[in-house]
Amino acid sequence: xxxxxxxxxxxxxxxxxxxxxxxxxxxxxxxxxxxxxxxxxxxxxxxxxxxxxxxxxxxxxxxxxxxxxxxxxxxxxxxxxxxxxxxxxxxxxxxxxxxxxxxxxxxxxxxxxxxxxxxxxxxxxxxxxxxxxxxxxxxxxxxxxxxxxxxxxxxxxxxxxxxxxxxxxxxxxxxxxxxxxxxxxxxxxxxxxxxxxxxxxxxxxxxxxxxxxxxxxxxxxxxxxxxxxxxxxxxxxxxxxxxxxxxxxxxxxxxxxxxxxxxxxxxxxxxxxxxxxxxxxxxxxxxxxxxxxxxxxxxxxxxxxxxxxxxxxxxxxxxxxxxxxxx
Numbered sequence: 001x002x003x004x005x006x007x008x009x010x011x012x013x014x015x016x017x018x019x020x021x022x023x024x025x026x027x028x029x030x031x032x033x034x035x036x037x038x039x040x041x042x043x044x045x046x047x048x049x050x051x052x053x054x055x056x057x058x059x060x061x062x063x064x065x066x067x068x069x070x071x072x073x074x075x076x077x078x079x080x081x082x083x084x085x086x087x088x089x090x091x092x093x094x095x096x097x098x099x100x101x102x103x104x105x106x107x108x109x110x111x112x113x114x115x116x117x118x119x120x121x122x123x124x125x126x127x128x129x130x131x132x133x134x135x136x137x138x139x140x141x142x143x144x145x146x147x148x149x150x151x152x153x154x155x156x157x158x159x160x161x162x163x164x165x166x167x168x169x170x171x172x173x174x175x176x177x178x179x180x181x182x183x184x185x186x187x188x189x190x191x192x193x194x195x196x197x198x199x200x201x202x203x204x205x206x207x208x209x210x211x212x213x214x215x216x217x218x219x220x221x222x223x224x225x226x227x228x229x230x231x232x233x234x235x236x237x238x239x240x241x242x243x244x245x246x247x248x249x250x251x252x253x254x255x256x257x258x259x260x261x262x263x264x265x266x267x268x269x270x271x272x273x274x275x276x277x278x279x280x281x282x283x284x285x286x287x288x289x290x291x292x293x294x295x296x297x298x299x300x301x302x303x304x305x306x307x308x309x310x311x312x313x314x315x316x317x318x319x320x321x322x323x324x325x326x327x
Contacts, residue, residue, distance in 0.1 A: 002072055003030040004177050004209045005054065005097075010067035012046075012053050014278065015060060022065060023278040024049055024233045028305060031177070033072075036203055036210045038224030038241065040217060040256070042275045046233040047213045048102055051179050054211075055099055056081045056089045071097055074176065094121055095173050102181040102213075104166035108154040115150035118169050125173065139168035142205075143198055160191035164198065171202055178202065181213045196223050217260050221245060229253040232276055232286035235305060239312030249314035251291045285317065293318060 012024040024046050031037050039047050052062065054069055069081045073096060081089060081097075093099075101107045109117055115136065122132035137147040143164040154162055163183065170178055180199060184192040200223055202208050212224060220227050220241065228238040229250065237250040248254040255271040262268060273290040276282060282289055288298040297317050305315040 001033055002078075004033050004072050005029070005031040005211075006068075006070045006072075006078075007050075007054070008068045008070070010050075010053060010069060011065040012049055012058075013063055013065045015063055020063070020065065021278045022233070022281075024053065026067070027233075027235055029228060029235060029238070031209055031211060032226075033176075033209055034203065034207060035225045036199070036212060036223055038220040038227040039211060039213045039230060040215065040220050040227060041230035042256075042271075043215055044275050044277065045230040047215075047230055048181055049233075050230070051099065051181050051211070051213055054081070054179060055093060055097065056084075056086075071177070091125070094170075094175065095125055096175050097177045097179070098170040098173070098175040100166050100170050100178065100180040100183055102185065104183075105154075105159050105162045105186065107166065108162060110154050112153075113150065114152055114154070114157075114165055118150070118165075118172065121169070122172060135172050136168070139172040140165070142171065142202075143168045159187055160194065163187065163191075163195055167195070167198055167202075171206060171208065174206060175208065177209045177211070179211045179213070182215075183212065184214070184216065184219055192219075199223060217256055221260075229256065232281055233278065234286065234302075234315065236287065236316070237312075237314045238305070239309070243309070243312050249308050249312065249319065250287075250316050251293050251318075252287050253314075285315075 007027050007029040010024060010027040011022055013020040013022045027050065041047055058064060064082050070078045071081055072078050079092060118136040119129060119132040122135055123129060136150060140147055140149055145161065145164050145168065184195050187195065199210055203210055214220060224241050227241045227244055228235050231252050237244060237253040244253060245257060248257055258269045259271060271290060276286060284300050285298040285303055288294040295317060303315045303317045305313050308314050308319050
């Protein structure tokens with residue numbers, strides 16, 4: 001089955017005064033129909049930049065350096081979101097690919113009622129105001145919000161309600177792909193659980209494919225089918241969530257899992273060091289200064305993402321070309 005979204009050798013940079021700084025490096029990622037894919041990594045690893053690139057929302061100094069982002073449409077055609085005019089992108093966004101922004105509570109305009117913020121996009125996509133209102137009411141009801149929310153301003157809503165409004169707006173046109181960027185940030189644990197249940201229900205009842213971007217491994221463990229681990233602008237491991245949690249291949253992924261708090265007050269281990277910034281990415285494998293298994297080759301050559309086990313990939317020199325670990 002063809003992927004809903006296929007990123008191929010995607011590199012994204014920042015335009016500086018003297019040169020471009022590469023922040024995403026040859027990212028390859030496929031998202032399959034009907035799945036929930038988790039994109040995880042420490043802050044600053046490039047997760048949100050990847051989401052922006054997937055939507056073609058490049059604003060200076062951000063720029064595409066190379067690669068493609070192909071979106072499959074319901075009619076069987078595909079569109080490279082980075083190679084089409086902005087006018088076509090505007091048609092595709094929200095109708096076929098939608099976004100729940102990081103910090104949804106601050107993404108809503110504080111001086112506009114929810115009704116205007118939800119209906120403006122729908123009207124811009126060709127709906128009449130009557131149909132836009134009806135679609136907004138249905139989307140709010142789907143996320144367990146009363147239609148009366150349309151008459152409120154954002155400051156009159158709780159954090160969880162504002163997050164639901166953002167989700168309702170994103171699914172109001174029934175997109176085939178939804179990107180949720182840190183959807184549980186700044187919410188209490190009870191509300192976090194409810195939001196995750198909403199995402200699962202969107203997948204089950206609407207058939208929507210979802211990408212969940214987070215730094216919270218607990219969120220990943222609860223809701224996703226497959227996960228991709230990012231580090232310093234690259235995907236270093238991807239595979240079914242149970243396989244990665246059961247036997248992580250990349251030392252960075254293993255370190256993230258070992259740092260998850262455990263029941264009973266057991267001591268957890270933490271990763272040494274900090275994620276490098278794009279201005280000081282090290283040569284070779286970008287994780288090697290923090291890696292307990294670093295070898296000389298790690299300092300010299302960047303490993304490619306390769307399949308080590310069926311459906312389970314890693315970018316690590318610990319594994320040979322045939323997918324077997326070096327002794």
